[in-house]
Amino acid sequence: MKNIQFIKYSKLWLTITTTVMIVSIGLVAILGLKPGIDFTGGSLLEVEFQEALPDVNLVRSYLQEGEHKNAVVQATGDRGLLIRTAFLNEEEHQQLVAGLAEKFGTEKNTVDEKRFETIGSSVSKTLRERAIWAIILVNLGIISYIAYAFRKVSRPVASWKYGAIAIFALIHDVLLVMGVFAILGRYVGTEVDIAFVVALLTVLGYSVNDTIVVFDRVRENLLHHKADTFGETVNFGLNQTIMRSINTTLTTLLPLLALYFIGGETIKNFSLALLIGIASGAYSSIFIASPLLAVVERWQVRRLAKA
Numbered sequence: 001m002k003n004i005q006f007i008k009y010s011k012l013w014l015t016i017t018t019t020v021m022i023v024s025i026g027l028v029a030i031l032g033l034k035p036g037i038d039f040t041g042g043s044l045l046e047v048e049f050q051e052a053l054p055d056v057n058l059v060r061s062y063l064q065e066g067e068h069k070n071a072v073v074q075a076t077g078d079r080g081l082l083i084r085t086a087f088l089n090e091e092e093h094q095q096l097v098a099g100l101a102e103k104f105g106t107e108k109n110t111v112d113e114k115r116f117e118t119i120g121s122s123v124s125k126t127l128r129e130r131a132i133w134a135i136i137l138v139n140l141g142i143i144s145y146i147a148y149a150f151r152k153v154s155r156p157v158a159s160w161k162y163g164a165i166a167i168f169a170l171i172h173d174v175l176l177v178m179g180v181f182a183i184l185g186r187y188v189g190t191e192v193d194i195a196f197v198v199a200l201l202t203v204l205g206y207s208v209n210d211t212i213v214v215f216d217r218v219r220e221n222l223l224h225h226k227a228d229t230f231g232e233t234v235n236f237g238l239n240q241t242i243m244r245s246i247n248t249t250l251t252t253l254l255p256l257l258a259l260y261f262i263g264g265e266t267i268k269n270f271s272l273a274l275l276i277g278i279a280s281g282a283y284s285s286i287f288i289a290s291p292l293l294a295v296v297e298r299w300q301v302r303r304l305a306k307a
Contacts, residue, residue: 004242007235010291017288021172024179033178034185036193037119039128043088046115047100048080054104056081062103068096074189076265080114087118115266131197135174138201139167142208149212150219156230156297165292166211169284173207174200177277181269195270203277210248210285214241218293231294238290249282 006013037044056075063071063083072084081100088096093116101111119127146163177200184190217237253275260271 003236003239005235006238006286007231007291007294010295013287013291014295017172017284020179021175024175024182027179027182028175031182031186033182033192034190036191036196037084037117038193039131041087041119043085043093044115044117045083045085045088045093045096045113046076046080047083047097048077048112048114049105049109050112051079051109053079053081059083059100059104062099066099067092072189080265082265093118127194131194134197134201135204138204139170142170142204143167146208146212146215150215156300157293161296162215162293165289165296166208166215168292169211169281169289170204170207172284172288173203173277173280176280177203177273180276181273190269192269195267196273199270199273199277202274203281206252206278207281207284210245210281211289213244214238214285214290215293217241218290230297234290234294238286242286245282245285249278252278 053075056073059081060071060073063073063085068085070086074082074084076082083096085096097111097113105111143160143163143166146166147160150159150162181190181192181196185192214237217240218234221233221237256271256275256278260268260275263271
C-alpha cells in the first residue's frame with residue numbers, strides 16, 4: 001500500500017478543524033440548542049390520525065387559542081402529530097386528547113394516542129446537571145486512562161499529552177454534532193433530550209477508541225521500529241491503521257442509516273447524532289489527533305532549540 005503523507009499537510013487539516021470548531025461554537029452561541037421536555041419539564045403528547053393529518057397550523061391555532069398558549073406542534077411522518085405543552089395532569093391530558101378528537105377527528109379519521117410523557121421542573125433540572133457531569137467525568141476518565149496506557153512512551157511527547165490531544169479531537173466531534181443540531185433546532189424544530197446526551201457519550205467512546213487504535217500503533221512503532229523523525233513514525237502508524245478505521249466506520253454507519261430512514265420517529269434524532277458524530281470521529285482520528293501529535297512534537301523541538 002502506498003504511504004500517504006497525512007502529516008505533511010498537518011497545517012491544512014488543523015486549519016479546517018479550527019474553522020469547523022469556531023463555526024460550530026458560533027452556531028450554538030447564536031442559535032442555541034432547542035431543549036426537549038427532558039431538560040425543560042412539561043408534557044409531550046404524540047397522536048396519530050387514522051387517514052389524514054389535519055393542517056398543523058390549524059391544530060397549533062386551536063391549542064394556542066385555548067388553554068395551551070405556549071404549545072409547540074410538529075408533524076411526525078404522514079399522519080402523526082407531536083405536541084409539547086406545559087405540565088399536564090391526567091385530567092388535562094385526557095381533555096386534550098378528547099378535544100383533538102372532537103375538533104379534527106371524524107368517524108373514519110380517528111385519533112389514536114401513541115405516547116404521553118410528563119417531566120416536572122425539578123426532575124428536568126437534575127437531568128441537566130447529571131448530563132453535564134457525565135460528559136465532564138467521561139473526558140477526565142479518558143485523559144487519565146490514555147496517560148496511564150501510554151506511560152512507557154513519554155518520549156518525545158509526554159504520555160498525558162496523548163490524552164489531551166484525544167480530548168481535543170473529541171471536542172471537535174461533539175461541537176460538530178451540536179452545531180448541526182443548533183441549525184436543525186432553529187429551522188426544523190429538532191430538540192435535544194437525554195437520548196441526545198447518550199448519543200454524545202457514545203460518540204465520545206467511539207471517537208476515542210478510533211484515536212487510541214492509531215496512537216497504539218504509534219506507540220508500538222516507537223518501541224520497536226526506527227524512523228528518521230517522530231512525524232514519520234506517526235504517519236507510518238496512520239497508514240497501517242487507516243483501512244481498519246474506514247472499514248469499522250462504514251460497518252457502523254450502515255446500520256445507523258437503516259435506523260434513521262427505516263426506524264421509528266422517536267429514534268431519528270438519536271440516529272442522526274450518532275451518524276454525524278461517528279463519521280466525524282473517524283475523520284478526527286486521522287486528520288486531527290495524529291497530525292496534532294506531530295505538531296506538538298515539532299513545537300517542543302523548536303522550543304528546546306531556542307532554549
